[in-house]
Amino acid sequence: MSGVVVDVRGLAPVQRFINRLANPDLRALADSLGAELESQTRRRIAEEKTAPDGSPWAPWSAVHAATRHAGHSLLQGDGDLLDSVTYQVSGTQIRWGSPLVYAGVMREGASQGQFGTTRRGGPIPWGDIPGREFLGLSAENEDDLVGITEDWLQELMP
Template sequence: MITIKLGVEDTIRTALRRVLDATGDLTPVMREIGEALVESTRQRFRLGRAPDGTPWAPNSPVTVARFLARFAGARRKGGRGPTKRGQGLAAAKRPLIGESRALSTQIAWRADARSVEVGSPLVYAATQQFGAAQGAFGTTRRGAPIPWGTIPARPFLGLSREDAAPGPSPRGRGTSQPITS
């Protein structure tokens, strides 16, 4: 597991301290924060953007070609490019969104009296978040690099400006990683 501690603005820290002093337990607050951050992370998948608002790197031509190879009639004979159907499929292929949509749907939170963590249990989530160079994880038995190509970082976890802004925030804005009081 990778843990990244994010700083919280003084106004938020002060508000959390007041709630802690009054109740002795921030678990309900941390649960609400976790729910909001999960929804915010899911919103980022819909928009294809990092917490800082930058768009994710597009899929490489090799990724698109491998994707189209799964569909009958998506490529012209002799590999001379995609058909009209293939062009439509390629245009709809978004970064980090695979056929199962597992990464975008398996975002969860864990809260306790002083913190909340948001993340994904999927083994490849960290690679998508931080990126990886070709061969960073070794080679296959046949000597092929793992991963087979360089994967650019596409951060989906983190706090956006809206997430970190003090005051009420509508659900649907937020990201992940631990927040501690």
Template sequence: MSGVGFHWDIANFAALQRRVDLLSHMDTRELMDGVGAEVASQWKRRIEFEKTTPQGVAWAPWSNRYKKTRTAGQSLLFSERHLWDSITHLLSLDGKEVDVGSNLIYARTQNKGRGKIPARQFAGLSSENKQDLREIANDWINQQLTGGLQ
């Protein structure tokens, strides 16, 4: 994927990895698909509503010159939804990895900044985002261990 991206694999759930290893016969595609969907959703919320970095720092506003080209109701990174619509996740065939990202050429520039364009980081995980992913993993593992009887 070109542009900007995020990669996560099952080993990133260190505390849960031991439990998963005990259950190595399990198909993790559902878990990793859920992780990918959640990360994509987190990034989209950041673009549409939060307008902050994963650490909670507000994005730089439009320059005065650029602001003059915008109409009422347009917002940073969300005005025509191209970036928002491009964020997706792709699951590996074995279900042990998921990639989240955008294939738009300008996604990396918006996320990291370049030249006179300030960074408006949307990709990445806040501590709250990471906690959400741990909860998804814990719920999935508990469901697997109880056979879905909860």
């Protein structure tokens, strides 16, 4: 029988690369992306004070500003919201945000009295709260996530 003989001993690195492409560790990628999403959101709250689209957050009302001190800033009183921002990876899905009950109000806003009244009859909340979008992706955030994904793909290469 005539034919061609191929020595496959030198193809082991190629086979390992094909195996990594066929069975990539997406959990590692999702964890890296989740950590970046958390970091981006914390930076938005602590430093940027803007929505993902770049629009500035509404300032405090004069009445509310009078109750704040030098260590407070928009969405930061004692740091609870900032400290609560986290992410969870389930399979290849990433969820990020804050588990705090009031995080949704800070993000979406609320009208005076929207949640009823106190025992003394005062409205909850006592005044309108403008929404301050702190979750989401800016174009720069998306670029950062693409960069992380590209780096992850590069790591798969032999």
